[in-house]
Amino acid sequence: MFDIQHFTQINPPHRLLMGPGPINADPRVLRAMASQLIGQYDPVMTGYMNEVMVLYRELFRTQNRWTMLVDGTSRSGIEAILLSAIRPGDKVLVPVFGRFGHLLCEIARRCRAEVHTIEVPWGEVFTPDQIEDAIKTVKPRLLLTVQGDTSTTMLQPLAELGEICRRHGVLFYTDATASFGGNALETDRWGIDAVSAGLQKCLGGPSGSSPITLSDEMVEVIRRRKCVEEGIRTAAHQDGDDEMIYSNYFDLGMVMDYWGPERLNHHTEATSMLFAARECARIILEEGLDAGIARHELHGRALVAGIQGMGLETFGNLQHKMNNVLGVVIPSVVHGEEVRKMLLEDFHIEIGTSFGPLQGKIWRIGTMGYNARKDCVLQTLTALEAVLNRLGFKTTQGAAMQSAWDVYAQESR
Amino acid sequence: MFDIQHFTQINPPHRLLMGPGPINADPRVLRAMASQLIGQYDPVMTGYMNEVMVLYRELFRTQNRWTMLVDGTSRSGIEAILLSAIRPGDKVLVPVFGRFGHLLCEIARRCRAEVHTIEVPWGEVFTPDQIEDAIKTVKPRLLLTVQGDTSTTMLQPLAELGEICRRHGVLFYTDATASFGGNALETDRWGIDAVSAGLQKCLGGPSGSSPITLSDEMVEVIRRRKCVEEGIRTAAHQDGDDEMIYSNYFDLGMVMDYWGPERLNHHTEATSMLFAARECARIILEEGLDAGIARHELHGRALVAGIQGMGLETFGNLQHKMNNVLGVVIPSVVHGEEVRKMLLEDFHIEIGTSFGPLQGKIWRIGTMGYNARKDCVLQTLTALEAVLNRLGFKTTQGAAMQSAWDVYAQESR
Known part of the structure; x- marks a missing residue:
């Protein structure tokens, strides 16, 4: 028999979380989340959204205009980028050095990519030459890498990969979920076209929001797949030439239009998680x-x-x-x-x-x-x-x- | 020049949110979200997850075992159900009486469904006969309805539709985002196979978590598309016979295995949003x-x-x-x-x-x-x-x- 009295208020025991994440949130982040909500088009709210874009540009070390949040866990950011970038049949190369490399393969396969992998034993990483050789053989449209794979604790060096990708006309994505904020990541200097992350590791926040950044080239690829939602389409809207993105929630073109000046309604921004993401960034940037x-x-x-x-x-x-x-x-x-x-x-x-x-x-x-x-x-x-x-x-x-x-x-x- | 001092702490002005949602969160929900995090496999955390399943069964008025949260905004719950249920080429019928009917068409189209619609003028709803006639003509695999479409403020009566769907072998989904908790919804009595909702309307929480419930029949449809993730697959795991689900994040089979006794790692549950969802349910059920x-x-x-x-x-x-x-x-x-x-x-x-x-x-x-x-x-x-x-x-x-x-x-x- 259901009795609501058996469900007492949330009161988790104190834990010191010293695993691979999630870890304890910074109390400042928890306090930020306890702030009262405001409307999604309130100028204060859109102001906070714009500030989040500025703050995460600093964290990603990028000038990329399209630096924003995907509303979901870290994996939602990965999938949004992969679904938005990969057309069915596209070749992708995944250097796998742990579980999260397999995850990229898995998601790419669901995007109907032709997935190619190279592997090293767990506990090792790839040299740039190994990756370039594979790029020459496979000729992929995208290189999908994990920066830090918590399953093996290894950090793949990325600094030289952007130049290799540029030379071979390959788009370069990295999943920085576990490494972001605790290990160097230079989006622009290293020539990375797309990065996704999460709050629950080095950023000291809860899971549930995924910061991402997209290069101009990546944005162009996504814009070519533009497809305006039926219920809000007007005569001024035009679709792109390329194949549509097979998701509405993860259509980053729509997410950009929501974060951009048109503020075209897509999802309703997860306000409390945005407050959390903003405070995580503030804490890191105050420390430097x-x-x-x-x-x-x-x-x-x-x-x-x-x-x-x-x-x-x-x-x-x-x-x-x-x-x-x-x-x-x-x-x-x-x-x-x-x-x-x-x-x-x-x-x-x-x-x-x-x-x-x-x-x-x-x-x-x-x-x-x-x-x-x-x-x-x-x-x-x-x-x-x-x-x-x-x-x-x-x-x-x-x-x-x-x-x-x-x-x-x-x-x- | 970037200066972190320009980014002061989150301090939104007081607003009374009397629009179509999001609205002000109940302060109890905000306090629940400010609770410190615990690990995702901590017995206290999995206990909270199980409690959320029980609480939302009450709210959805269902015995459905698979009653849980999708980590994202309301629209993530819609897309998770549609992507998991609709195979490319499946026929779906959408009675459109406002913008969110168009959204269902849009998402179904992205799932590569063959989308059929019927429409009434904005400000009206459908009679059961109108819907049954269309089912007879279209012979869809799924009926996709909106319960309350905030764009027109109309509430589609659903009580008789389950029986109609049963008679014609049609799966019956409803998007209850805007109506849930403030209008009657009887999942089991009305024979609805899948419902999705959100916290930011009548539940008095923030956007960013989507409660859903799935009937046994819907679960069977999803299970037939099972596809275990590469990185965590063992010899004991077997894929289903039917076409894979073209998303990892929204593969409800995987989400069930994460919420179920196997606790198979998928995403990292958005802990603070789960705390919010639990408190929303507690508040409603205390009132009745x-x-x-x-x-x-x-x-x-x-x-x-x-x-x-x-x-x-x-x-x-x-x-x-x-x-x-x-x-x-x-x-x-x-x-x-x-x-x-x-x-x-x-x-x-x-x-x-x-x-x-x-x-x-x-x-x-x-x-x-x-x-x-x-x-x-x-x-x-x-x-x-x-x-x-x-x-x-x-x-x-x-x-x-x-x-x-x-x-x-x-x-x-």
Whole structure:
């Protein structure tokens, strides 16, 4: 029997989220979201939308006019770009170095692309030459990359790929969901045509809004597929020459017309999520984007030192590790899920499990956004060490902490 | 030159949102959204997800197991259902009585459906016979209806359509975005196979989450198109026999597997929006769904009385008006946008403009969700009367207010 009295008010327990994301939101972001709503065409609201465009241009390091939000989780931003750019039958190349490369293949396949992949073992990344060779062979219309694949914790270097793509007439997209804000990303300097991201990783916000940016060339590709909605079409509207986009929600031409001066009604902007996205950007830019990335690098490095000091093995090529997440090989004497459960139940600290070939083999520990802090790193290390000791893995008590502290001490010298 | 100091904290002015939605969020919903995040597989989080399913079954008046949220605005729920149900080439029938009927056609066309429509003049709705006749002629696989089309303020009666659809082997979907929570909707009793809604109308929340419900028959249709994502596929997973769904984000099979016991990773649930959706449902169910609908009816009726008392003409067939929104014919002596601007600037009250054939001809005034209250109705009426008087439209001063008050007085007798 249904009884509404059984449903008490939202009151989640305190957790320290040290997995690959989502992580704890910055309290400023939560407060921004608690602001009362205003109408979608209120000049204050459209003013906030314009400000979001300016703020995210700074974060993406771009002059791209079309820098805005897609209303959905990170994956909605990926799909909006792929559906808007890929025509059925288009060839795309995906360098796969983890689960999220497979996701790009999956989404591209749903766009009816002809999907080509190259792969490296999980824990490695591609050289520019490997990617250029594949481009020469496949001759794709688009290169779809992941910048930081949390499934392996690896960060694909992108700086040289734009030039390669330009040379071969290939459009260049990157999914920066997990890396954005915690690792360098230079949209214009690196010649990236489209980037999508999310709030719930290094940006310190909740999942549910996906910032994207589109180059002029990408915009042109999308504009050629223009198709104005029946209910609001007037005689002045004209469709493009190219094949329509097989989605209304993800038709970025329509999303641009909604964010642009025409303010052509499409969806109703998710106001609270926009407030969140704006505050995430403000927090990062007040600290300074480079300073924030350096902070992620520092705490990431301290975490590595602590984990190694504990006698645990790290996963993958550390040269190419994302600043904000670390793979830790689960020692054979313990059961990975038992450790995670004890950390969550007794310390309210969450670390991540893994997918696919790494399932049961590594944990993923994140230090990002609001949780890229010394206290978070040290608390996680002490708790993990205590749990491991309890479950029979021997460490030199305190060595992990000293190693992490050494990193911080060096930094402040 | 970019300067972060120019971007001050979110601080929207107070507005009374009396348009067709979004409207002011219930402060309880805003507070729920300000709660700190927890991990997506935290037992507390999956517990909240399960509770959301139970709460929305009550709101949708259904036993449907698959009652959940799509992470995006209302339109994302529509598109998720249409993309998941419609195979390219499928025939669909859309009875169009306003802009949002055109939207269903538009989305169905993007799903590559063969779209058939019937139309009535804006301000009217269809009889069951008109719809059955069209079903006999078109023989569609799906009937796509709008329950309440805010563009005309009309509410399509749905009670008899399920039986008709059952008789002709047609799947029956309705878009209840604007009507949900403020007008009767009996998913199971009326035999509706799929319903989608949004939070920003009668539910008193922000845009950005779309509650949906799917009948067993609809689920079967979707399951036949199952296609497990590459990155997380195991040997135990099997694809369906039918054509794949041409979207990953909107593949409701995947969304079900994420909400179901397997908890198969898809998107990362938009936690803050889920907290909002849960609180919206709790507020309504504490009042009682029927009591809440009666409240919408009462304030809608008071608004009609007030508007008529002011000597203004209402739009459309009042017999079929939605409880929560009223079309008001703009008197010829004033300019509609000038009135709206003055209401917004001098009273901070927002009323709605209109689309398509009604643009510039009617205003749309809403009384819904948190704003379905006596004070909101009376404030709006006094302000509108004052502005109209100021701009040269003559009323019998105070008559509007007395008429509205009479409605309230009758009710409390």
